[in-house]
Amino acid sequence: DAGVIQSPRHEVTEMGQEVTLRCKPISGHNSLFWYRQTMMRGLELLIYFNNNVPIDDSGMPEDRFSAKMPNASFSTLKIQPSEPRDSAVYFCASSLRGGRLAYEQYFGPGTRLTVT
Amino acid sequence: AQTVTQSQPEMSVQEAETVTLSCTYDTSESDYYLFWYKQPPSRQMILVIRQEAYKQQNATENRFSVNFQKAAKSFSLKISDSQLGDAAMYFCAQGAQKLVFGQGTRLTINP
Numbered sequence: 001d002a003g004v005i006q007s008p009r010h011e012v013t014e015m016g017q018e019v020t021l022r023c024k025p026i027s028g029h030n031s032l033f034w035y036r037q038t039m040m041r042g043l044e045l046l047i048y049f050n051n052n053v054p055i056d057d058s059g060m061p062e063d064r065f066s067a068k069m070p071n072a073s074f075s076t077l078k079i080q081p082s083e084p085r086d087s088a089v090y091f092c093a094s095s096l097r098g099g100r101l102a103y104e105q106y107f108g109p110g111t112r113l114t115v116t
Numbered sequence: 117a118q119t120v121t122q123s124q125p126e127m128s129v130q131e132a133e134t135v136t137l138s139c140t141y142d143t144s145e146s147d148y149y150l151f152w153y154k155q156p157p158s159r160q161m162i163l164v165i166r167q168e169a170y171k172q173q174n175a176t177e178n179r180f181s182v183n184f185q186k187a188a189k190s191f192s193l194k195i196s197d198s199q200l201g202d203a204a205m206y207f208c209a210q211g212a213q214k215l216v217f218g219q220g221t222r223l224t225i226n227p
Contacts, residue, residue, distance in 0.1 A: 043217040048213070048214055056213075091161065093161075103149070103166075104163050105215060107160065107161035109158075109160055110159055110161075112159075
């Protein structure tokens with residue numbers, strides 16, 4: 001079975017440019033999560049979706065960040081305009097939600113974003 | 117607010133020995149899961165073990181086992197017969213829907 005797929009794996013861009021990160025969750029999973037990992041702040045949840053609906057975006061740092069999930073098999077995280085402090089590894093994860101609890105999350109390989 | 121604390125930034129162990137990684141958490145939820153994830157240098161986050169909070173029995177997965185103390189909000193990971201491939205960052209996580217992760221413990225295996 002294919003795991004969570006993220007693209008691109010590496011992205012280098014200049015400050016002010018728009019960046020779009022993509023994620024394909026595991027087929028059949030109904031919850032999707034976007035995380036950011038930095039040395040200073042560790043692993044932070046940015047936003048998560050249940051059944052394609054955004055449930056909690058309290059971790060989104062500011063209006064420059066937006067996320068969408070147009071269908072069950074695709075999600076994007078967009079940063080516009082990008083800034084050097086956005087440099088991090090961005091992970092997408094998916095899980096199967098059963099009732100009130102979400103089971104274990106499976107992570108994609110991550111996208112390493114560098115903003116110069 | 118949920119918090120997860122890993123008090124050991126770094127640990128080291130001799131190959132074939134046993135090591136225990138500590139994790140404490142705080143939550144107001146009554147029903148939740150606890151997880152340990154491993155992140156090797158490849159940066160892939162790999163699920164190691166899962167514990168349901170309502171279960172008293174500690175989870176085990178081959179050489180990996182946990183000591184779950186719900187009242188103390190403690191969730192430690194024991195790795196038996198440590199192998200060189202166990203070297204990685206280990207993250208403890210807690211939650212019902214969204215997970216909160218600890219800051220991680222870097223485990224080194226000495227040959």
